Amino acid sequence: MKFADIGLSDELLRAVTEAGYDEPTPIQAGAIPSVLMMRDMIGIAQTGTGKTASFVLPMIDILAHGRARALMPRSLILEPTRELAAQVAENFEKYGKYHKLSMALLIGGVQMGDQIKALEKGVDVLIATPGRLMDLFERGKILLTGCNLLVIDEADRMLDMGFIPDIENICTKLPANRQTLLFSATMPPPIKKLADKFLSNPKTIEVARPASRNENIEQFLVKTSERSKRDTLRGLIEAEDIGTAIIFCNRKTTVRELAKSLQRYGYKAGEIHGDMDQSSRIAELDRFKAGTINILVASDVAARGLDVKGVSHVFNFDAPWHPDDYVHRIGRTGRAGAKGRAFTLVTPSDDEAVDNIQKLTGYQIPVHSQASPTASDAKAAGVEDREPRREARSGRSRGGSKSTKDEPRPVKATEEAPSKPKKSGDKRKPPASDRHDDRDGPDDGWNGPMPSFLSVGFGTE
Structure with a gap:
């Protein structure tokens, strides 16, 4: 089947051809005719299968006739993250270049002024995250009574991020x-309930079983320990033929620390997480897409908003807490028919998370054959990783120059104070020097020197 066979206009077909596409993907071939017939629809497909174009393309033709009015968008697309909203906006610009459609992007992290001005002129397509949309609605800057087409994209991610109440609220303000x-x-069941409530006799287009295995992605588990995670990750990066890679972590602080660690080892690594402002996130993504950096360390904020061609590898530095996140993380590679490889670093504490992932996907993920680092290797790697910070504080360096080798320097036995064997039943915490400072755990409180005023007694003479 060709795009010309599914009812798109000549102008749209021209834009699609210029973008380099000729045949629709299965989700596009199933969805586009139904959307053009103005039917409600549920589209279920793995990430990377072309879901975005399956609603962007027919929307452009549907909206080609009509006129936008001030503050009253004609259509609305809800996205869970800023990155995904920006990606959809890029699709509209690419495919709609031969149509005179106006578009506005409502996302957090940027000034409202330009967004309000665009709404005042009237827009045919409004792409928004739920939080910013509700903010402007409550300020009286937008009316939804003229919106006759609603798209809820990445609905399961909306559920994970707690946006379902906002979506239900938004739906009540749209025409029935x-x-x-x-x-x-x-x-998942809550999304099915949402669909039953707000969709009328929808047609379901399902091109793959939910969360089924993508045959284009080779998946592996890599057994390691908490202390040797970084060393294991570097070993994988060196062993694999990395083009561009995304490394996912569960916590924002882990993202920052891991990116700095990789940079110290000479890798071209960047970072993206929820604490960064929007301009910084866009700049980092642009560096990644341009090839200035080829490794991007990310939190799950990026798992569903990245559409970068040629991502060869995905590494889960942390096993995801939610099994659905695993599907979306590894879906950053193996896109549009390309091949990809995904590695998940697992420790004994991750057994339950791995079991949940395998139950969801129905696939027994094989264990990678690479041997895990030995305890001594992990110990040396841990000492080396902390060494630059110690030297920065003390102002001293060994030999006066930084080693240019990627491998950590060997640690002499005399450089480490001997530790006494612990007695059975001893529940005291290990010395601070023996603790693993790479883990992003909770704050255990003050562990510095005791201030002198705390030793002052009261009530005695």
Whole structure:
């Protein structure tokens, strides 16, 4: 089947051809005709299968006739993250270049002024995150009574991020006789309930079982320990033919620390997480797409908003807490028919998370054959990783120059104070020097020197 066979306009076909596409993907071939017939629809497909174009393309043709009015967008697309909203906006610009459609992007982290000005002129397509949309609605800057087409994209991610109440609220403010499209990679019960409530006799297009295995992605588990995680990761990076890679962590602080560690080892690594402002996130993504950096360390904020061609590898530095996140993380590679490899570093404490992932996907992930680092290797790697910070504080360096080798320097036995064997039943904490400072754990409180005023007694003479 060709794009010319599914009812798109000549102008749209021209833009699609210029973008380098000729045949629709299965989700596009199934969804586009139904959308053009103005039916409500549920689209279920794995990430990376072309879901975005399956609603962007027919929307452009549907909106080609009509006129936008001030503060009243004609269509609305809800996205869970800023990055994904920006990606959809890029798709509209690329495919709609031969149509005179106006578009506005409502996302957090940027000034409202330009967004309000765009709304005042009237827009055909409004792409928004739920939080910013509700903020402007409550300020009286937008009316939704003229919106006849609603798209809820990445609905399962909306559920994970707690946006379902906002979406339900938004749906009540839209016309009752609108067309609604819901797209998701997985279909958990709360999303099914949402679809039953707000969609009218929808057609379901399912091109893959929810969360089923993508045959284009080779998946592996890599057994390691908490202390040797970084050393294991570096070994994998060296052993694999890395083009561009994304490394996912569960915590924002882990993202920052891991990116700095990789940079110290000479890797071209960047970072993206929720604590960064929008301009910094966009700049880092642009560096990654341009090839200035080829490794991006990310939190799950990026798992569903990145569409970068040629990502060869995905590494889960932390096993994801939610099994659905695993599907979306590894879906950053193996896109549009390309091949990819995904590695998940697992420790004994991750057994339950791995079991949940395998139950969801119905796939027994093989264990990678690479041997885990020995305890001595992990110990040396841990000491080396902390060494630059110690030297920065003390102002001293060994030999007066930094080693240019990627491998950590060997640690002499005389450089480490001998430790006494612990007695059985001893529950005291290990010395601070023996603790693993790479873990992003909770704050255990003050562990510095005792201030002198705390030793002052009261009530005695």
